[in-house]
Amino acid sequence: MHLPFWLTTAGLSPLLIYQGRNARRNTIRLPEAGGNPFGQYGEGTPDRRVLVIGESTAAGVGVQGHDQGLASQLARLLHERTGQTIAWHTFGINGATLAELNDKLPLESLPDADVVLLSMGVNDTTGFTPRSRFREQLLVLRQALKHGYPVPIQLLSVPPMHLFSALPSPLRQMMGWRARQLDGVYQSLARQQPDEFLYLRYETVTDTSLLAEDGYHPGEGGYRLMATSIFAQLNGTQPTDS
Numbered sequence: 001m002h003l004p005f006w007l008t009t010a011g012l013s014p015l016l017i018y019q020g021r022n023a024r025r026n027t028i029r030l031p032e033a034g035g036n037p038f039g040q041y042g043e044g045t046p047d048r049r050v051l052v053i054g055e056s057t058a059a060g061v062g063v064q065g066h067d068q069g070l071a072s073q074l075a076r077l078l079h080e081r082t083g084q085t086i087a088w089h090t091f092g093i094n095g096a097t098l099a100e101l102n103d104k105l106p107l108e109s110l111p112d113a114d115v116v117l118l119s120m121g122v123n124d125t126t127g128f129t130p131r132s133r134f135r136e137q138l139l140v141l142r143q144a145l146k147h148g149y150p151v152p153i154q155l156l157s158v159p160p161m162h163l164f165s166a167l168p169s170p171l172r173q174m175m176g177w178r179a180r181q182l183d184g185v186y187q188s189l190a191r192q193q194p195d196e197f198l199y200l201r202y203e204t205v206t207d208t209s210l211l212a213e214d215g216y217h218p219g220e221g222g223y224r225l226m227a228t229s230i231f232a233q234l235n236g237t238q239p240t241d242s
Contacts, residue, residue, distance in 0.1 A: 002131070005177055009128075012170060019171040020126075027166060028214040032094050033060025033069050038111070041076050042085030049112055050075050050088045051149075053105065054119030054156075057226075058092025062212030066090060068220040070119070073227035081231070089113070097123045098137040107144060115234070116149050117200075121158030121186075125179045135185050142196050155190060156230070157201040158183040165208070166215040203229035 009016065037060075040046060052058045052071040060069035075088035089111050093101055098120050118141070124134055142153060161167065162176020190199035203225055205211060210222035218226060 002181060005181065008177075009174060012174065016171055016174060019168050023167055023171065027216060030061050030212055030214050030217060032056075032092070033063050033066045035065035035067060037066045037071075037091065038087070038089040039067060039072055039075070040085065040087045041079035042083075044085055046087035047082075047084035048078060048086050048114055050078070050086060050115045050117070051110065051113035052088075052090040052092070052117045052119060053110075054092050054101065054117075055096050055121075055123055056092065056094045056217060057119040057156075057223075058090050059094045060090065060092065061094050062214070062217035063220050063223065068223065070218075070223045070226055070230075071117075073224050074117075074230055077227055077231045078234075087111070092119070095123055097127055097129060098134060098141070099129075102137055102140050102144065105141075105144065107148065110148070113149060114151055115154065116145065116151060117154045117156055117230070119156045121179060121182050122161070124182055125158065125161060125175055128178065129182070131181055131185050134182055135189065138185070138189060138197070152194070152196055152198045154198045154200050154234075155186040157199070158186065160204055163204060163206055164216060200230055200233050202226050202233070 050071055057070055060066045063069055066072060069090060071088040071090035075086040078084065079086045091106070091110065093104060101120065145153065158179045160176055161179040162173050164172055167175060187199050190197045205218050205222040205225055208215065210219055210225055211217065212219045
């Protein structure tokens with residue numbers, strides 16, 4: 001139990017509840033991306049297959065089509081910079097916690113992949129999921145994917161919510177504090193079980209011109225920035241931990 005966090009949260013709870021309700025009421029609700037959640041860059045049998053699963057980022061919230069989203073843009077970068085044929089597929093549930101993703105993940109219909117990325121954490125942050133339960137659900141996910149995907153799950157860092165300008169203060173700072181705690185669960189698991197999990201810290205989208213109209217989710221440029229950062233780490237050109 002992280003006592004300082006919970007004591008601070010309890011002391012600020014009336015204000016945090018008020019700000020949270022206002023934020024939900026005033027934030028623009030964007031739909032998930034349309035179009036096919038899969039594709040390929042290059043001809044013939046794919047050399048690599050990219051699978052992204054998770055919450056709104058994997059669902060492509062912030063762009064019109066999945067071809068503008070994270071999985072597609074990462075696959076395009078891999079194709080352009082390696083010359084390989086790259087297939088991509090994305091599955092996301094907007095607003096889902098990790099437990100909800102585990103419940104609804106369509107294991108039978110997910111394609112083969114040799115790069116598996118998990119983008120989660122925002123909804124577990126706002127829902128105050130206990131760190132022990134978050135860790136437990138990560139292990140549940142790993143076990144569920146173990147047979148079909150023997151490669152490690154690449155854990156994309158939990159977004160630094162203290163930088164989300166759409167959220168008021170002190171709600172923004174408290175959500176950032178909680179997000180760092182869940183991100184610490186990622187980093188701990190990656191250190192303890194490197195054959196099962198890898199940790200990727202991608203570049204944060206802070207430029208408002210790269211965000212969608214809700215000021216919260218990445219737009220097409222934001223997903224491109226994320227893909228570029230992830231590509232660099234997949235190819236070992238920048239550190240993956242701190």
